[in-house]
Amino acid sequence: MSERNRLRSLFTLVLLNGVIPIRTQPLYLLNLLASPLSFLFFITIVSHGTYLAFGVTGGMILTMLSVGTSLQSDLTHYRHDLKFQDVVVASPVEAPVYVAGMALSELVYSLPALAVFLLIFTLEGFVSLESVAVLTGVLVLVWGFASALAFTLATYFQDVRETFLFSPLISLLLTVLPPVYYPLRALPAWAQLAAHFSPTTYAAELVQGAVGLAPISSGAAAIDWLVLVAFTAGLFLLAGLKARWKEP
């Protein structure tokens, strides 16, 4: 397949799984907005507005993770219920193009949530060259590892209902327990240690540091970047090894 055809396939997947379903059911656009906005509302009310900024940065990270959980459901549904993946396998579309196209298509659903959070982010006065660069880098990496995790897990699911079981667990382990919506220091010492097993802790530390909510040293920031990149690369490797394009 030529590069031009690869790009054509990629954008067709974005259209097919991202743009057209929204045209059919515009409420899909609110889907990824609901959870992060609920957390933001809750944490702002409970903290009397003190943690609004944490709610905004955490909301963006949760939105990117939700892209992964939605992807996991779509992949499972397309593979088992519609046999769409079988149609694609028996065609010139290569596995990396399918993976990238499907992952990109899920980003379309996150646009309203990102727009709302970016608006609050701007109104709160967090916009600077450094904060925007860090935020962009972190969100891309979170989207990357969430998508890779989705591809790995979707390989093992036999029914879309199984994804409904795992999605809340993933959200709990990656966004509620780790300090995504609050500073790491708010956790007891043992929990701070445990939080470092979650990649979202590093993502949150970087963003919170860049906007001045919980400043970190440049050495700590470098370690956070390293861990986040390594984690994302590891999940991509795992997806490459475990995700099945052709059945054994």
Place this chain on the structure above:
Amino acid sequence: MSIAIRADRLRKVYPKSPPGSPAALEDLTLEVPTGGVYGLIGRNGAGKTTFVRIASTQLEPTGGQLSVLGYDVRRDDREIRTRIACVPQESRPLYFLNVEEVVYLYLKLRGLDRTEARRRTKEALDELSLTEYRRRSVQRLSGGLRRRTLCAMVLASDAEVLFLDEPTTGLDPIARRQVWEAIRRTIREHRTIVLTTHYLDEAEALSTRLALVERGRLVLEGTPADLRARVRYPYRVTLEGSFPRSELEPFGRVSEIEGGVMVFTREPEAREIARRALARGTRLSMGPVSLEDIFLEVVGRSLSDEAPAEEAEA
């Protein structure tokens, strides 16, 4: 005769199948010629879909060799995928698309440019009488129209080899014939179609060659005429009203049917039965056996061979 698909001692055992369970495919050897419809028939679980899934690079074989257009399914799956298209069994079009989008976006996904994709989409929709439904959402289509849309999708493609796994299941007789016509047009373009079906009239009407698969093995293979020539009784005589069974039994296999009797026999014996029936004033019809008759005879024989073995095991 050039060969589109060549299977040599192909074997498939599913990884999670219980120990001792039979292989899904067992030493299957066959050749699918280029440019025609190759019908795969057999009972449920005979191995037809397993063969299609291996040949269309969705499933790894356990043993043996399989090549499509000269490319090995294990080594050259990328090469194969650029030249094939498949309607998997029980597949459904994406429900949020309309009929036209299902076909058009599939072609775009395969890398066709906009103009070519539009042209092929229009042709396929016209041919399968889907033009009036082109803006209708898949969600609002009957099961038959959904199946027809999937057929339009792959028939519109530029693939050289098409795999249609039970493509007409759920279609009414008129819709089935529209799909048949589209298939016939496709093979006029010198493309190859591998068709699995439970409708034996469909297999007979469309297939240039046929393979009867039973328990993962090839039982019979050839043109419909070859298959008839290879069965014990290639002719069928149907007699209306009563006729002494004892007089017919020496000529072949006799079956009672509603309002008469049916005899499976050879051509000279069929003529003799016809002569005797006419002498008695009995109405009759006579002709070559249908594919269904062959299927029942061959698979029925295989089942009766299996029965004593199972009884012995019990």
